[in-house]
Amino acid sequence: MVGSISIDSVRKEFKSADGSGETLTALNDFTLDIEPGTFVSLIGPSGCGKSTLLRMIGGLDRPTSGKITLNGKEITKPGSDRGFAFQGSNLFPWLTVEQNIAFGLKARGIFKERKKDVQEFIDMIGLNGFEKSYPHQISGGMNQRASLARALVGHPEVLLLDEPLGALDAFTRMNLQDEILRIWKEFGMTMIMVTHDVDEAIYMSDKVVVMSARPSKVEAVIDIDLPRPRARSQDTFQVYRSRILDILNLGGQVEEPEYSI
Amino acid sequence: MKKLIKLLRLLLPLIAAALTVITYYVIPDSGKQKPTEHPYFVYTVAAAAAVYIILGIISAFNKNLKKYIFEQAPFITGTVLFLMILNVVTTKTELLPILYFPSPDKVTGILIEQRVSLLQNLGSSLGLLVTGFAAGGSVGFLTGLALGYNKKVGYWLNPVTKFIGPIPTTAWIPLALSVFPTTQGANIFLIAFAVWFPVTLMTSSGIQSTSQVHFEVSSTLGASTLYRIIHVAIPNAMPSIFLGIFYGTVSSFATLMAVEMNGNSSGIGWYINWQKQVMMYDGVYAGLIIIAFLCTLILTVLFKVRDRVLIWQKGVIKW
Numbered sequence: 001m002v003g004s005i006s007i008d009s010v011r012k013e014f015k016s017a018d019g020s021g022e023t024l025t026a027l028n029d030f031t032l033d034i035e036p037g038t039f040v041s042l043i044g045p046s047g048c049g050k051s052t053l054l055r056m057i058g059g060l061d062r063p064t065s066g067k068i069t070l071n072g073k074e075i076t077k078p079g080s081d082r083g084f085a086f087q088g089s090n091l092f093p094w095l096t097v098e099q100n101i102a103f104g105l106k107a108r109g110i111f112k113e114r115k116k117d118v119q120e121f122i123d124m125i126g127l128n129g130f131e132k133s134y135p136h137q138i139s140g141g142m143n144q145r146a147s148l149a150r151a152l153v154g155h156p157e158v159l160l161l162d163e164p165l166g167a168l169d170a171f172t173r174m175n176l177q178d179e180i181l182r183i184w185k186e187f188g189m190t191m192i193m194v195t196h197d198v199d200e201a202i203y204m205s206d207k208v209v210v211m212s213a214r215p216s217k218v219e220a221v222i223d224i225d226l227p228r229p230r231a232r233s234q235d236t237f238q239v240y241r242s243r244i245l246d247i248l249n250l251g252g253q254v255e256e257p258e259y260s261i
Numbered sequence: 262m263k264k265l266i267k268l269l270r271l272l273l274p275l276i277a278a279a280l281t282v283i284t285y286y287v288i289p290d291s292g293k294q295k296p297t298e299h300p301y302f303v304y305t306v307a308a309a310a311a312v313y314i315i316l317g318i319i320s321a322f323n324k325n326l327k328k329y330i331f332e333q334a335p336f337i338t339g340t341v342l343f344l345m346i347l348n349v350v351t352t353k354t355e356l357l358p359i360l361y362f363p364s365p366d367k368v369t370g371i372l373i374e375q376r377v378s379l380l381q382n383l384g385s386s387l388g389l390l391v392t393g394f395a396a397g398g399s400v401g402f403l404t405g406l407a408l409g410y411n412k413k414v415g416y417w418l419n420p421v422t423k424f425i426g427p428i429p430t431t432a433w434i435p436l437a438l439s440v441f442p443t444t445q446g447a448n449i450f451l452i453a454f455a456v457w458f459p460v461t462l463m464t465s466s467g468i469q470s471t472s473q474v475h476f477e478v479s480s481t482l483g484a485s486t487l488y489r490i491i492h493v494a495i496p497n498a499m500p501s502i503f504l505g506i507f508y509g510t511v512s513s514f515a516t517l518m519a520v521e522m523n524g525n526s527s528g529i530g531w532y533i534n535w536q537k538q539v540m541m542y543d544g545v546y547a548g549l550i551i552i553a554f555l556c557t558l559i560l561t562v563l564f565k566v567r568d569r570v571l572i573w574q575k576g577v578i579k580w
């Protein structure tokens with residue numbers, strides 16, 4: 001089975017931005033195994049290193065020590081086996097929706113044979129009729145959808161989502177959550193999603209990984225044993241929610257994160 | 262009633278043209294300006310009126326043209342009236358010194374009588390401009406790309422570019438003339454230089470402004486470095502590059518005039534200078550009119566290309 005990720009005692013240091021020469025340790029001794037096809041959410045205080053972890057899995061950054069492997073092979077650079085949907089919308093403004101989605105296929109020289117995939121994904125995320133629009137001509141939610149499709153069209157084994165629904169209104173958000181779940185169910189790739197929303201994590205994930213404050217490590221991995229499709233108003237949600245919030249507060253971090261409850 | 266006013270608006274330019282011809286013949290000349298062999302100014306106004314009428318007829322079948330003519334009619338009227346007043350002031354009164362303010366008859370006369378040699382000069386200028394522009398523009402683009410994309414190249418070349426770039430092109434003239442075996446070569450170099458600097462600067466700044474996230478997105482999508490340069494950095498820099506090309510074009514016009522006035526014996530710039538030296542100000546004006554048309558034409562083409570290429574910016578940025 002493809003798409004298994006193994007994070008083995010990863011440490012990540014940054015030179016601190018104030019030029020003092022001190023180092024800032026974002027992650028320390030971070031270990032986590034993710035099985036193929038699971039939906040994992042990362043949750044933790046702001047600035048604890050969630051994006052950093054995701055970027056290292058994506059191959060955009062290297063760990064200071066320790067290693068991350070995909071299917072047993074160490075990750076050293078970005079690759080089309082991992083799709084990445086970045087925080088905020090990052091469509092190329094000079095390309096139409098359609099061209100944005102086709103970007104990866106064209107870059108890899110496989111656009112000709114996979115051309116119909118582009119239309120398929122446009123249909124799947126409901127952007128029909130907007131194929132020829134430029135990003136500034138469509139709404140924020142549509143931008144988000146399109147960048148999701150752009151990351152998905154190459155059929156990655158792992159999809160990395162950095163707060164993909166962060167800036168959206170509640171209704172669009174719920175819609176897109178369901179869409180992401182549908183796509184996940186259809187393609188069965190491994191999903192790793194960073195979120196600030198505890199309910200979103202419970203609603204969508206097989207496992208919720210709670211990270212501690214900096215230097216961050218895995219505080220707890222919580223299996224969400226709820227049958228799918230899940231109802232948002234389930235009572236058991238409450239149980240998981242209080243467990244996660246409890247763990248988050250255990251760290252006793254100074255900065256109060258803004259979780260939506 | 263509304264229809265009548267609309268029709269009147271469309272007829273205004275023709276009324277102005279008629280008035281111009283009437284004043285031309287009815288008001289007696291002051292006699293100071295040497296009369297021309299033919300009433301060239303009347304020919305010109307008549308020809309313009311004929312074109313206007315023909316366009317008017319075509320516009321009955323073309324909505325866009327119709328709208329355009331309707332919009333422009335007052336402006337055309339104003340222009341014709343201005344020429345009429347100019348004619349009255351120069352030929353009918355003694356208000357302005359005749360040497361510096363030749364009659365419209367004389368200026369249009371030059372444009373008509375000397376059309377062949379004027380066209381040759383225009384061709385020579387255009388050739389110089391296009392060659393210099395192509396050379397300076399493409400070298401500028403490549404320098405800007407290297408400067409903007411590669412930190413090491415930037416380290417060595419940026420200071421050099423910033424040091425020699427701002428030197429006014431005309432200051433290079435003596436050096437260029439002695440270094441290049443032919444004047445033509447020197448002139449092309451000078452125009453190329455005028456275009457090179459702004460294009461380099463704006464290309465490099467456009468490339469540098471590419472967002473890190475866009476680079477990262479493209480690499481997670483499997484794009485190679487070359488692909489990223491061509492499909493991310495350059496498109497991102499395009500608005501800025503066009504600004505550079507625009508500055509470059511304007512400064513190439515200035516340089517063209519300067520280099521043609523030195524040692525050359527063809528080109529519109531040379532023609533204007535020569536006419537000035539022999540005190541033929543009608544020729545000077547004729548040359549200026551041609552230059553104005555040439556520059557306007559080039560800029561119009563440039564803007565059209567820009568609108569095409571930067572269609573994704575429609576409604577976002579305009580200059």
Ligand SMILES: Nc1ncnc2c1ncn2[C@@H]1O[C@H](COP(=O)(O)OP(=O)(O)OP(=O)(O)O)[C@@H](O)[C@H]1O
Nearest residue numbers: 014015016017026045046047048049050051052053
């Ligand atoms: N390139 C960098 N240089 C220096 N420090 C960095 C860099 N990237 C991240 N950091 C630091 O590492 C820490 C973790 O950052 P990261 O962006 O991963 O946090 P996060 O958990 O995603 O936060 P948020 O929830 O606010 O998005 C922060 O303290 C940040 O300042």
Ligand SMILES: [Mg+2]
Nearest residue numbers: 050051052087
């Ligand atoms: Mg983050």
